[in-house]
Amino acid sequence: MGTIKQVIEGNYCIGCGVCPFLDTNLSISFNENGEYQAVQSVDSVTSPADMICPFANSSLNEDTLGKELFSKQNGIRHNDEIGYYLKTYVGYAISDGFRDRGSSGGMVSWIIAQLFTKNKIDAVIHVKESPEQGLMYSYQVSHSIEEMETGAKSKYYPIQLSNVLDYVKNHDERFAIVGIPCFIKAVRQLEAIDNTIASRIRYHIGLVCGHLKSTFFALSEAWEAGIPPQDVTLVDFRYKLPGHAASDYAIKAEGVVSGKETEVVVPTRDLSTTNWGYGYFKYNACEYCDDVLAETADITCGDAWLPGYDKDSSGTNVVVVRTQEMLDLITSGANEVHLEEVPAKLVAQSQRSGLRHRREGLAYRLYLKDRKNGWRPTKRVQASNHIPYLRKKVYEDRMELTEQSFVAFREALKSPKGMKRFNEIMQPIVRKYQRVDNPIHRRLLRKMKSVAKKMHKKLTK
Numbered sequence: 074m075g076t077i078k079q080v081i082e083g084n085y086c087i088g089c090g091v092c093p094f095l096d097t098n099l100s101i102s103f104n105e106n107g108e109y110q111a112v113q114s115v116d117s118v119t120s121p122a123d124m125i126c127p128f129a130n131s132s133l134n135e136d137t138l139g140k141e142l143f144s145k146q147n148g149i150r151h152n153d154e155i156g157y158y159l160k161t162y163v164g165y166a167i168s169d170g171f172r173d174r175g176s177s178g179g180m181v182s183w184i185i186a187q188l189f190t191k192n193k194i195d196a197v198i199h200v201k202e203s204p205e206q207g208l209m210y211s212y213q214v215s216h217s218i219e220e221m222e223t224g225a226k227s228k229y230y231p232i233q234l235s236n237v238l239d240y241v242k243n244h245d246e247r248f249a250i251v252g253i254p255c256f257i258k259a260v261r262q263l264e265a266i267d268n269t270i271a272s273r274i275r276y277h278i279g280l281v282c283g284h285l286k287s288t289f290f291a292l293s294e295a296w297e298a299g300i301p302p303q304d305v306t307l308v309d310f311r312y313k314l315p316g317h318a319a320s321d322y323a324i325k326a327e328g329v330v331s332g333k334e335t336e337v338v339v340p341t342r343d344l345s346t347t348n349w350g351y352g353y354f355k356y357n358a359c360e361y362c363d364d365v366l367a368e369t370a371d372i373t374c375g376d377a378w379l380p381g382y383d384k385d386s387s388g389t390n391v392v393v394v395r396t397q398e399m400l401d402l403i404t405s406g407a408n409e410v411h412l413e414e415v416p417a418k419l420v421a422q423s424q425r426s427g428l429r430h431r432r433e434g435l436a437y438r439l440y441l442k443d444r445k446n447g448w449r450p451t452k453r454v455q456a457s458n459h460i461p462y463l464r465k466k467v468y469e470d471r472m473e474l475t476e477q478s479f480v481a482f483r484e485a486l487k488s489p490k491g492m493k494r495f496n497e498i499m500q501p502i503v504r505k506y507q508r509v510d511n512p513i514h515r516r517l518l519r520k521m522k523s524v525a526k527k528m529h530k531k532l533t534k
């Protein structure tokens with residue numbers, strides 16, 4: 074097992090904000106890259122919170138936690154990519170505009186609404202706008218369906234749990250929590266040693282996770298859309314474009330331009346920082362994570378990035394159900410949701426590139442770390458150098474893209490050229506990456522296949 078000191082010093086902290094709950098020597102603040110990070114006020118080798126840090130405690134990993142939580146559920150199965158599951162679905166909410174307001178199919182907000190309606194919770198802990206704290210978004214507590222609905226959609230923005238955990242400690246209420254995989258894992262680890270938190274947080278709703286972004290992501294998007302970083306107030310990261318594929322969405326940036334309140338909608342395809350494969354402004358911790366499908370959550374929802382479903386701009390979820398209570402909850406709403414049961418492997422397929430990056434890619438990154446002999450988190454994935462040469466280059470170049478994106482954005486903030494300066498710095502690295510991610514032999518092969526297909530069509534007419 075590692076320590077929080079090692080996590081902080083190695084840059085493996087995701088800034089979840091759970092450790093200050095157990096150790097007043099720890100607090101959470103922004104670093105120069107716009108990421109939340111834990112900070113020790115007094116240097117200390119160990120901390121009472123070492124047990125609950127998702128990157129320090131390797132004994133309570135997603136497999137051991139998942140086994141403890143779900144293995145006794147009748148009919149439970151396990152899959153190495155999605156964890157434990159009772160049933161897997163694709164679907165969306167039909168009723169009350171949840172789908173229109175949501176990022177994907179609106180299932181997460183609909184599930185929370187069901188928990189309120191069936192009187193199973195008094196409040197939900199999730200992420201909402203937070204202008205009074207000078208932030209775009211933060212974790213907050215909503216006590217009704219109406220309050221909860223204003224917090225729909227994915228926030229690719231730093232968030233942390235310390236304030237809401239204090240709220241849970243001081244309020245004898247029944248909660249559901251929504252979170253990305255490492256946050257749900259940290260809460261589960263805390264629940265393993267804190268009975269009050271365990272008895273109050275009744276439901277854990279996971280979001281599939283590619284990676285988390287620093288504040289630079291929102292600022293860069295808004296800047297390219299025409300609102301300078303100092304004047305932007307809000308970015309909606311998932312603005313649906315009717316009639317387009319679900320993956321072809323836009324952002325809506327709000328702020329002040331020339332003294333006027335302004336709103337701008339720009340498709341993400343027209344912005345240079347939105348290619349998730351480049352990993353711009355990604356927390357380093359995400360490179361050492363192997364949980365894509367929130368394996369310790371009672372239910373997990375993500376985007377159905379799958380042929381056939383992706384075409385619908387309204388958005389469709391993938392859903393992994395891990396408890397009978399959640400299964401009963403979602404199947405009891407027959408007229409309110411559209412659900413198709415699908416094989417677990419189809420859900421994994423919807424996250425193919427994220428899973429590859431955190432299986433094969435993680436194995437290689439762990440190998441690279443081990444060569445340097447430093448401490449690193451213990452993962453379920455084993456370090457390995459036995460992967461194809463070009464894939465190694467892909468993972469090396471992705472690390473460079475991430476690291477340099479922070480440097481380039483800080484440069485852009487100082488430069489009169491703004492985002493142009495950012496792109497000047499990034500373009501050579503992007504080109505190098507594209508050459509290995511999409512090499513010439515693969516492009517030629519694709520071209521030959523398409524020519525052969527066209528000729529075959531002509532000849533058989």
Ligand SMILES: Cc1cc2nc3c(=O)[nH]c(=O)nc-3n(C[C@H](O)[C@H](O)[C@H](O)COP(=O)(O)OP(=O)(O)OC[C@H]3O[C@@H](n4cnc5c(N)ncnc54)[C@H](O)[C@@H]3O)c2cc1C
Pocket residue numbers: 171174175176177178179180181182183199200201224225226227228229230232251252253280281282283284285286374375376377378388390424427
């Ligand atoms: C950082 C991040 C990365 C993601 N990566 C992927 C991915 O790679 N592949 C994929 O399929 N899906 C990913 N998702 C999940 C996806 O974007 C949707 O959130 C999910 O499909 C649920 O959509 P919905 O319409 O059902 O949710 P909605 O009905 O829109 O409800 C979303 C709920 O999540 C809460 N929420 C929003 N952001 C956060 C946050 N950062 N932390 C905790 N709670 C939050 C909201 O407050 C709201 O309650 C990611 C989400 C996040 C936040």
Ligand code: SF4
Pocket residue numbers: 077080081085086087088089090091092093110111125126127128129259
């Ligand atoms: S990952 Fe979370 S628990 Fe671990 S050091 Fe960072 S803030 Fe604390």
Ligand code: SF4
Pocket residue numbers: 087253254255256282283284285356358359360362363364
């Ligand atoms: S990729 Fe992993 S570490 Fe990063 S935010 Fe998502 S769940 Fe957390």
